[in-house]
Amino acid sequence: MKRLLLLRHAKSSWDDPNLSDFDRPLAPRGRQAAPRMGREIARRGWTPAMALVSPALRTRQTWDLVAAELPGKPAVSYHEALYEVAGDTLLEAIRRTPERVGDIVLVGHNPGMEELAAALAGSGSAGKALGRMAEKFPTGALARFEFDGAWATLKPGTARLTHFLRPKDLTPA
Secondary structure, eight states: OEEEEEEEOOOBOOOOTTSOGGGOOBOHHHHHHHHHHHHHHHHTTOOOSEEEEOOSHHHHHHHHHHHTTSSSOOEEEEOGGGTTOOHHHHHHHHHTSOTTOOEEEEEEOTTHHHHHHHHHBOTTOOHHHHHHHHHOOOTTOEEEEEESSOGGGOOTTOBEEEEEEOGGGSOOO
């Protein structure tokens, strides 16, 4: 069984209007939320073997803060092709994951993350998690999926959404 975590970057800052979108850092709220998500991932035993991360500053900072809370060091790969793209492009990146990798996390942006999560959720998905995810996929949120088969065969409707967590669902440290 394969497991996929879709993690939207934590809350970013809009304080400096001169920064490009790519160079926006995390806001204080994001710097607090990301480690909480990392601790929760670790607590639940969901540590991925590999991370696919958009190279934008806010996604890299999110991943660094999450990864610092995880046991071990998942392999990380930064892909330009993950920056602000549609869900089907994110799915293509996931499909290229080496088969020996069992669990991965993709750290990216909306609307692509939300599109991909909605597309993947097939039969057997947890109803409560699906309902919360359908309402909104906020910054710092995490969708966890399971599916049987090879990464290369992952397609819409073939995964089961097992959990959907938002930073506000977790107890602050």
